[in-house]
Amino acid sequence: MKKNKLLAVLLFVAASVSAQWKPAGDKIKTKWASQLDVNNVLPEYPRPIMQRDTWQNLNGLWEYSILNRGAAAPTAYEGEILVPFPVESSLSGVMKEVGAAKEVWYNREFTVPSSWKNKEILLHFGAVDWETEVWINGVKIGSHTGGFTPFTFDISPFLKSGKQELTVKVWDPTNDGPQPRGKQVKKPDGIWYTPVTGIWQTVWLEPVQAKHIEDVRTTADIDKSTVTFDVASADFSYGDVVEVSVLDGNKTIATAKAAAGQQLMITIPDAKLWSPESPFLYDTKIELSANGKSQDVIKGYFAMRKISKKRDDKGIVRMQLNNKDYFQFGPLDQGWWPDGLYTAPTDEALKYDIIKTKDYGYNMIRKHVKVEPARWYTHCDRLGILVWQDMPNGDDSRDWQNQNYHKGNEFERSAKSEAIYRKEWKEIMDYLYSYPSIVIWVPFNESWGQFKTVEITDWTNEYDPSRLVNSASGGNFFQTGDILDLHHYPAPKMYLYDANRVNVIGEYGGIGLPLEGHLWKTGNNWGYVKFNNSKEVTDEYVAYAEKLKELVSAGFSGAIYTQTTDVEGEVNGLMTYDRDIDKLDVKRVNKINSEVIHELHN
Template identity: 70%
Template structure:
């Protein structure tokens, strides 16, 4: 019987996959070759708050592109592989949408029979940009924001055995005021292909009426304590929140409190987290009502501290766990030639972090993009510091210098644009608050959409006092926040210095090496400087690193090299865009990078 079921499953998978194939003729990663329509990104999407039961809705859905404002189409255009954006090759569609059109999705699903009596949550990892959702032709909610997860309790709208879900997406790309990172409708140079629609996992989860909706952890290594709080849906007075903390398999704490109270746990001789020793404490969290467990999730936390302090020479240094610590890593854009914003597999998502560690770095600057939750958990587990950018947005680059929009120092946003920014920045911080790997928030990059800098920075610092705030990486500089961030291409240069904040080199490098057979574009590929082979490129990288070491001693406290991979027309990565070739000598880069990081200890 089991053998027969397996044969039927293989046949079903083969039939479905035959209906789908990647679109276009762009280069692809090796992981694209392993994708079928029934195994798409099928790992649990939110490991920092994990339940035992869930259902993945990724796979083939119907799609249609229609004029903005039109009703739901009676007939759809074809199939799309969710969660790959419609412009990507792996979606099987590879079509543009734009501000004048809307993208519709539709699929059917069943709720597992053993979920009876549960509330069913419909989760979206991320949808770019505005999503309206219907269940069985009843609109259940909307969400705007292309980088954060959202969910709806769809229990009241379920009927019968088969359920229908419809999603409508509008994304104005570079014609709009919303955060969009490097997406533009006419990609070229450092600007890339638009991403529209569902681009992270869609999934179902059963919960009880009383359930944990989010958790928040704040570590204090100076006081040897961890603070844990939870948002609880359906809570009533008398309900209890229980936290059990594990060091490996050993239980080291078990604490209970009212659901309305924060739990504060003292740890004896806490193990500190760092890139060299990324130790994570594991947790089991229970919600108890009238003596019965109504919800249970698994999570983790780390004990670590990030701060700034003047060294013996009066230079402000970045510190990790109260020790001077030079942070050094690549600019990581998180783009894929086959999936655009969406990694083709979970292994691929993890691969770039592993390669960054192999190159000898201890940090990643996640550049104007926010990743799926699993990416941040991998950073926590593998041990890599993260600088998290806010994806830029606002008016188009061509309008920044227009006097109507620019006051000579900052962008003058419309009230609607400012409202969108503030909402989405807060949602991003809320989403990522408990990941210990994140140590720096970067609200602006190179004056792209930069507005009310001092106000935004002070709000960010107040909202999350446990991290550093880098006001504007390479942008218009205001004396606010914790960091002065300089950009200089191609080689490093210390041309400004701040005696009260940490001075960092937020971008440099960009050494280009185009490799035939691994290019997104056949011509007009771009790098700040170009070389002909791996040895020349590696030699130039090492020359810059040696220059950087001299500048560290006189002022720099961190540096970011551009970049992890080639991206579309940019050919300045450590790896080709398809991740099939390491363009530089990994061993030589690793050796010099470790020397750079250890400069402060010399």
């Protein structure tokens, strides 16, 4: 009977908490918004490529206040916000503008499980946009700048007995600052969208020993049938050992040991290669030991996959996957949500767009001027989709000239702006290095903040020689990098050709179809061309694809259609913004997309 009473009390408390929160505003929502559990928000382990068994999710309702920049910490908070949804989003329950003159303060309490005693406690932030300061129990413990990458603090020295207090302050100048921000602007219109301020990815705790694994960097070499592991360990001593086990299903196929801090190479016999058609992943178990005693164990995965380029027998430089010519075709994917903005309502929603991309017959996604949570890339790895990863643009410049190799004027960034770009681009590549789905880095798009193109491209190539670099997607061309990337709307067109690089059409299409009941705003919706129904849009899509087939023979090795979904005022998606309706005939698009992809071998 006591157990029944306790359960009833807990259910009542949970229901009361849920009742205090509801989505803000009257914008359209996805079906997943109604599935949100305030007491269990995005409960999946945030970093599957490097996973431990024990962790604690800090998502949920926090206190918040929006104050003038530089104001003292609030003594009382103005309301509750659902973390990790951005302040301006409906699912935050707030949906308020912030801007460069204001700061967002967050606060919550948490308890460290007694079983974590004598462990170091790591506080992880998936991503916070843009400048973050963190306090534990009133003590400032650190700060971070950057809106797209994870960061971590060891909070152990600042903990006390009982409940702990976590306070976070965030400032984000949106387009008043030079920082990478993607499509965010103060006054959204056309191809520019609502600002995203504050915490927008999972916040979580993890207990570890003083000696623990901090990072794992895997590099596959299918030509040598090897995979290299660079394992970074905290507080390691001479004599500590790292052991890596490689598994094919439940079968261990290889193991190797090395002193902590040493690179470790493992031969993979009869390697199974990863591709969109066969996305095979090897599982890993990595253990750090000291004096024969286990200190840390993480589980992860890698793939045997190679991306490269090679001149074919017709003299055309082609992209290759696993040493075979391979045409890459996919949508421009911006990763925006009508209810969560940068943040998908659930993990199922996050995965959904990738599944639909495969349903439409594509083998690739261009992740456009945004970086996703780690789970998104793991979904791409597991489902089998290639990814071109953009650097989110920042600063204010668009001196665009994409019709000639030599006439583009580069932007002269300030020293501060340049330093921010370099820091954040390096952090993004470090964060995403080990995800096999990522095959191309894109430092610049359409001259947005484009500067020192040759230098940035060369540095990117040197920092990660395992991938191709598309230095300026549709931007000012400087005959650098691996790819010449043209943008042409609405129909694909080859208006330039480079005999020494891979040639692609990095954006085309943009066929618009506004559907009442599924629009972010009424009136003034935008597309490169507009039609009245699904058949008309599909007919136009197929006509463009037929033209694209001709251009594959002429020299294109990849193509990007704009775009996966409608986004705010843009209505040129394959799906509506709320993901309720496929605006094109999926079967017809799948069929013609398959023809485009296989045209390379016809």
